[in-house]
Amino acid sequence: LLSYGWFAPISKYMLYLLIFLYGLVHNYGLAIILITILVRLILLPFTIGADKSRKKTMEAQKKLQYIEQRYKDNPEELSRAKQEFARKHGFPGAMGCLPLLLQIPVMIGLQRVLTHAVELYKAPFLWISDLSAPDPLYILPIIVGITMAIQMGQMGDVRTRLVNVILAVVVAAVTASLSAGLTLFIAVTSLLALAQSAGQKAFVS
Numbered sequence: 752l753l754s755y756g757w758f759a760p761i762s763k764y765m766l767y768l769l770i771f772l773y774g775l776v777h778n779y780g781l782a783i784i785l786i787t788i789l790v791r792l793i794l795l796p797f798t799i800g801a802d803k804s805r806k807k808t809m810e811a812q813k814k815l816q817y818i819e820q821r822y823k824d825n826p827e828e829l830s831r832a833k834q835e836f837a838r839k840h841g842f843p844g845a846m847g848c849l850p851l852l853l854q855i856p857v858m859i860g861l862q863r864v865l866t867h868a869v870e871l872y873k874a875p876f877l878w879i880s881d882l883s884a885p886d887p888l889y890i891l892p893i894i895v896g897i898t899m900a901i902q903m904g905q906m907g908d909v910r911t912r913l914v915n916v917i918l919a920v921v922v923a924a925v926t927a928s929l930s931a932g933l934t935l936f937i938a939v940t941s942l943l944a945l946a947q948s949a950g951q952k953a954f955v956s
Contacts, residue, residue: 780876
């Protein structure tokens with residue numbers, strides 16, 4: 752009887768999967784962790800593609816800044832250099848949004864399930880007695896804040912990093928008022944994203 756909006760088909764499949772996983776592990780907290788890992792694995796090729804595109808975009812921006820600095824006193828040469836750069840390299844950021852757009856419906860569908868699932872009412876998990884209520888010890892929001900601060904604090908210059916860390920604190924504060932089930936999903940997603948980022952750096956090095 753619940754309305755999940757535009758993402759109802761995805762949400763219903765996510766709910767069926769959540770209930771199926773609960774039947775295997777007999778705990779909704781563990782089922783949420785499993786479904787989060789499963790969704791992350793399914794979307795892994797898209798997230799890797801997004802990371803590569805983002806790196807290409809950052810490299811392109813650095814090269815464009817160099818071109819602008821080099822020809823700042825020669826508008827005609829600057830325009831010619833930019834056109835040559837676009838012809839050779841294109842604009843990597845244009846395709847970088849596609850992987851993210853593919854992830855959004857799945858993430859929103861699962862988020863709506865965890866927000867409205869009556870199955871989580873009074874469902875216990877570790878220190879949490881009710882997954883439909885906020886985390887009483889704020890452990891999950893703290894995990895969300897720390898993992899996001901670590902990951903986002905490595906991007907951009909000093910000012911950008913500071914803004915990203917402040918944003919991570921704001922997100923942690925917001926998740927403190929959400930249901931523990933939804934916050935668990937966000938926390939596990941953040942941890943997996945951090946692990947993926949660390950794994951990619953270790954592989955490259």
